[in-house]
Amino acid sequence: MNPGISVRVIWLASYPKSGNTWMRMLIANLSAGGDTPIDINDVRFDGGMASARAPFERLSLIDSALLTYDESDRIRPLLYRAMRNSAGDEEDGDISASAQFIKVHDAYTFTADGDALLGGSEAADGAILVVRDPRGVAPSLASHLGLSIDQAIAFMQDVNASFCGAPGRFYNQLRQQLPGWTGHTASWLDQRDLPVAVVRYEDLQSNTADELRRVLDFAGHDATDEQIERAVRFADFKELQRQEREKGFGEAPRPHANGNFFRRGVADGWRDELTDDQIARIEAAHAPMMRRLGYELPPSDAACTQSALAGESVHTSSVR
Numbered sequence: 001m002n003p004g005i006s007v008r009v010i011w012l013a014s015y016p017k018s019g020n021t022w023m024r025m026l027i028a029n030l031s032a033g034g035d036t037p038i039d040i041n042d043v044r045f046d047g048g049m050a051s052a053r054a055p056f057e058r059l060s061l062i063d064s065a066l067l068t069y070d071e072s073d074r075i076r077p078l079l080y081r082a083m084r085n086s087a088g089d090e091e092d093g094d095i096s097a098s099a100q101f102i103k104v105h106d107a108y109t110f111t112a113d114g115d116a117l118l119g120g121s122e123a124a125d126g127a128i129l130v131v132r133d134p135r136g137v138a139p140s141l142a143s144h145l146g147l148s149i150d151q152a153i154a155f156m157q158d159v160n161a162s163f164c165g166a167p168g169r170f171y172n173q174l175r176q177q178l179p180g181w182t183g184h185t186a187s188w189l190d191q192r193d194l195p196v197a198v199v200r201y202e203d204l205q206s207n208t209a210d211e212l213r214r215v216l217d218f219a220g221h222d223a224t225d226e227q228i229e230r231a232v233r234f235a236d237f238k239e240l241q242r243q244e245r246e247k248g249f250g251e252a253p254r255p256h257a258n259g260n261f262f263r264r265g266v267a268d269g270w271r272d273e274l275t276d277d278q279i280a281r282i283e284a285a286h287a288p289m290m291r292r293l294g295y296e297l298p299p300s301d302a303a304c305t306q307s308a309l310a311g312e313s314v315h316t317s318s319v320r
Helices: 020-031 053-060 069-085 134-145 149-157 180-190 201-206 208-219 225-234 237-247 276-292 299-309
Strands: 008-014 099-104 126-131 196-200
Touching (some): 053 069, 099 208, 126 208, 134 149, 134 276, 180 196, 196 201
Parallel strands (some): 008 099
């Protein structure tokens, strides 16, 4: 890192549709002044997303379209380490004097050479893992991708799933491996390269200011109570929805036939969106991880998940 500059690099990690964008809006609005929230489209920046092609090509001097997914993956750890060394060089919407938050949907995986895809401890100081009840993820993911809820449930169980990873296609982002909701979450919880603070979407909704404060303390990012109160107010879900209605949202992957990017913003909306069968399938597939994160399941499920949890340390939303 540059002499005299002390900027902590923090991965803002999540399985898609778990609250990553909302967290970014909260952090971005810490720097908002007066009575005007940050424009939701001003939070877009290539350097703030791990899978963005622009910084990859700028630093590697390679046209990423010429590389296979695996070839790109072999280069990515080197680039993240280089980016870590230059943290603080440039002003950016999510860079402050103390912390730089970088969005990442990738699971914590390793390259064919055995290197941590995200560069390990040489590329970042820690990670905020935003998790969400998979019963809430499913309908939101279905809307986001233009899938049926049943298709979204299947995607969340697919250990070979990815974003931007279909053969023979070129995307504006690098491939992001998503080995199922459980596999993705476990990859971040079980790695030992970086300290992780776990934030549940549901806790962020019920106690936004305290959860934001905990995130900032973990990241070593100073903020006053006034800044946090203003950020919570400016990033309120109704405000984000208002801006999207009036201006659109550039990070939306396509025109949303099934709704907006900022769709509902409620913790238990799945109760009136999923059928009993769909709920049962999600719970059967992800019960051990749901219990590990403290999500409630029907009492009848306890017996079938007890063996899966035997000997496994329980992680809650505390910082480890």
